[in-house]
Structure formats: C-alpha cells, structure tokens
Amino acid sequence: MQTLFRYNWQVRQDWFSWCEDVPLEELLRVRTGGIGGILHTLFHIVDVEWSWIRLLQGKPDFQESFEEYQSLAQVRKLDTLFREEVEKFVLSWDESMEDLILYDPQPDGSIATDTWGEVMRHILAHEIHHVGQLSIWAREVGKKPISANLIGRGLAQKG
C-alpha cells in the first residue's frame, strides 16, 4: 500500500519538474477528456488525495477551486501543504484499518459505504489513471512523458 503511495508522490514530483520547461499557456490549455488540462489535472490529483484522507479522519474538507491556482508554483505549494497530513496518515496505516467503514453521503441523499482499504486503493488508482492522461497530452505538447515504471525507482527498500 505505502509503496504505491510513494510511487505516486515520486511520479508527481517528476511531473512537476517536467512542467518547468513547458509554457504556462500549454499547461493551462483546455484539452479533450479527463479534467481537461495538464496543470488542472495535477491540481485535481493533489486536491482529491487530500480530501479523501481528510474524510477518513472525519475532518472537514473544502473544495479548492482551480481558478485560484493558475501557476505551477501555486499548485506545488498546495501539494507541499497537503502532503504533510497525507503522508502522516499513509505512513501510520496498518492492517487493522482495512475494514473500517466510511459512511459517505451522496448528492441524492443516500449514504454510500466503503471500507477504508477500498478508499486508499481508490486514491492510488485515481492518481495513476490521471497521470496516464497526462502522458497523452505530453505527446501533444511534443515532449516525452515521465516514465510510469514502478520498478527501478528504489521503492522496495522502505517496505
């Protein structure tokens, strides 16, 4: 579980670095599919990861608006801000939390139930999925995407 979170965080940093050489207008350009843009997707990944971790902890969430984060520096700053809490939660994860139930009120008034284990894997899959979208848009920009390889990143050491 933690290996895949560390994979996501490492890949995310790689994408932030990748963005440094890309003009802001390309990062902001509205594109077909997904969240509709490169920087917007990175913002969305950061926001959604944090929001779920807050929800699991029973802490109040808030929806950040991308309108307020129209530069790479601002999205990176948000990532740094949220990471501390996310990392603390992820690194304190243990098996006993797997089957805890999250009661998640839906817009239609019903209440969805998910196990914490499902939610954690949902967060993981969510980021990898969106990063796959970035890899297509990278080619549209004419730039090689960040490798999605998990092996070769030295992720085995810390368990």
Add this chain to the structure above:
Amino acid sequence: MQTLFRYNWQVRQDWFSWCEDVPLEELLRVRTGGIGGILHTLFHIVDVEWSWIRLLQGKPDFQESFEEYQSLAQVRKLDTLFREEVEKFVLSWDESMEDLILYDPQPDGSIATDTWGEVMRHILAHEIHHVGQLSIWAREVGKKPISANLIGRGLAQKG
C-alpha cells in the same frame, strides 16, 4: 494487492464491452501517445501482465505481436487464455513473496534486480496508467469512458 488486480480485471472487462459499440477502424486507429491505439493498448495490457507473471515463475515468455490480434474477439480470447495462469498466481500471493528477488537481464547486458513486490505493483500501475490513456481516446471517439472509480465496485468483500 489482490483488490487492485481484481479492480484491473473488472475495468478491463468493462473496456472490452465498451469496445463492442465502437467501429473496428476506430479501435485500430493510430493515435498520439502511449501504445498508439485503443485495441493495441488492451492487447499490450494483457500481454505485459502475463509476461511479468511468467517471468516471476521462471517460465519462458514470448512476445505476442499485435499484428496477429487485429480484432476485439482475438484480444478477448488472448485475455481469457492468459487470465487463468495470472489469476492462479495472484490469488496464491502471500506476504512471504514480497522480498523475493527477480533477476532481470537488460538489453545492455546488465542485470536489474527487482523485488517480487515491486514487480506486482509495477503490473498494477502499468494497467491503470494505460487505461488512463484509453479514457482520453474515448472522448476523441465521442464516447464516455469507463469509470476509473475503485469504490462502488464491490471489491472489498474478498479481501
């Protein structure tokens, strides 16, 4: 671990069904980024998953060529064929296999070492990444992509 494999298999079946309503020429059309096409990506996912599982077991691998699998039915058939062995391996996974070492000869003559745990997560991330690419191309075809949500799929029950 197994939850994410079952997630991938379920999403993959959803994409196979999704393809049924899409003209073959759209499934075969060469696109920007990734493996370069919808059906080719599904073929690649099936091939790569099986190949790694074979490698872990020390069994001979072979590179299937997409040239031989130019229809949805053929890719599905390959998936069914490979799944039996993959599923057996995944469902027999236990913690003691995490730190086993795979020695993987590289094209340059060096030998990469990966833990089995890394390889298994590499397989998982590989598929989710490529499915993210499918979701962009789905919009290009003008069709809603398969949901990447992991929650709400009833995946918690089997551990």
